[in-house]
Amino acid sequence: xxGVTQTPRYLIKxxxxxxxxxxxxxxxxxxxxWYQQTPGQGLQFLFEYFSExxxxxxxxxxxxxxxxxxxxxxxxxxxxxxxxxxALYLCPVATNEKLFFGSGTQLSVL
Amino acid sequence: DAKTTQxxxxxxxxxxxxxxxxxxxxxxxxxxxxWYRQIxxxxxxxxxxxxxxxxxxxxxxxxxxxxxxxxxxxxPHATLRDTAVYYCIVRPDYKLSFGAGTTVTVRA
Numbered sequence: 001x002x003g004v005t006q007t008p009r010y011l012i013k014x015x016x017x018x019x020x021x022x023x024x025x026x027x028x029x030x031x032x033x034w035y036q037q038t039p040g041q042g043l044q045f046l047f048e049y050f051s052e053x054x055x056x057x058x059x060x061x062x063x064x065x066x067x068x069x070x071x072x073x074x075x076x077x078x079x080x081x082x083x084x085x086x087a088l089y090l091c092p093v094a095t096n097e098k099l100f101f102g103s104g105t106q107l108s109v110l
Numbered sequence: 111d112a113k114t115t116q117x118x119x120x121x122x123x124x125x126x127x128x129x130x131x132x133x134x135x136x137x138x139x140x141x142x143x144x145w146y147r148q149i150x151x152x153x154x155x156x157x158x159x160x161x162x163x164x165x166x167x168x169x170x171x172x173x174x175x176x177x178x179x180x181x182x183x184x185x186p187h188a189t190l191r192d193t194a195v196y197y198c199i200v201r202p203d204y205k206l207s208f209g210a211g212t213t214v215t216v217r218a
Contacts, residue, residue, distance in 0.1 A: 006153075031204075033204070033205075033206070042208065042210055042211075043206075043208045045205050045206075048204050048205075056205070090153060090154070092206060097161075099144050099156075099199070099201070101146065101154045101156070102153050103152060103153040104152070106151050
C-alpha cells in the first residue's frame with residue numbers, strides 16, 4: 001500500500017518557469033527526503049526534512065528548495081527551470097524498518 | 111559514493127529463476143537491505159526487505175549472506191512482466207544508497 005502520495009504525477013513546464021511539487025507521507029512519518037532521478041545520473045539526493053526542519057542537503061543549486069509542514073507534508077520548489085531539471089522526482093519516507101515510495105512526479109522542461 | 115554494487119544487466123528466460131546479486135560490503139549491523147524494481151518512469155515498486163535472515167514473500171526470495179556483505183534476490187519463475195530495473199538499497203544514514211541497478215530482461 002502506498003505510504004507516500006506525490007502530486008502532480010506529471011508536469012510540463014518551460015525553461016525559466018518555476019514549479020512546486022508536493023509529497024504527503026502517511027500519518028506519523030516525520031522524515032521525508034527528496035531525490036532526483038535521471039537516466040544519466042541515477043538517483044541524486046536533494047534534501048531531507050524531519051519535523052519541519054531541513055536536516056541534510058545534497059549538492060544541488062539554490063534554485064532547488066523545500067519545506068515541510070506541521071502535518072509532515074513536504075513541498076519542493078524549483079525556480080528558473082532548466083532543461084536538465086527534467087527528471088522523475090521521488091520522496092521516499094523511511095522508518096526504522098520500512099521504506100515507502102510514491103509514484104513520483106515526472107517533470108518535463110521544454 | 112554508492113554503497114551497493116550490482117551487475118548492470120541480466121537476461122532471463124521466461125519461466126526460469128532469476129538470481130540478482132548485490133554487494134553491500136560496508137553495511138552495518140542494523141541496516142536493512144531493500145529490493146525495489148522500477149518500470150519505465152514509474153515510482154519504485156517494493157519487492158522484499160530483510161535484515162539478517164532469509165526472507166520470502168509472494169514475489170521473491172531474499173538470501174542474505176551470514177556476514178551480510180551481499181545478498182541475492184531470487185525471482186522464482188520470471189515472467190515477461192518482471193522486465194524492469196532492480197535496485198538493491200541500503201540506508202547507512204539519512205541517505206538511501208542506491209546503486210545503478212540491474213536491468214533485467216525476461217525473454218520468451
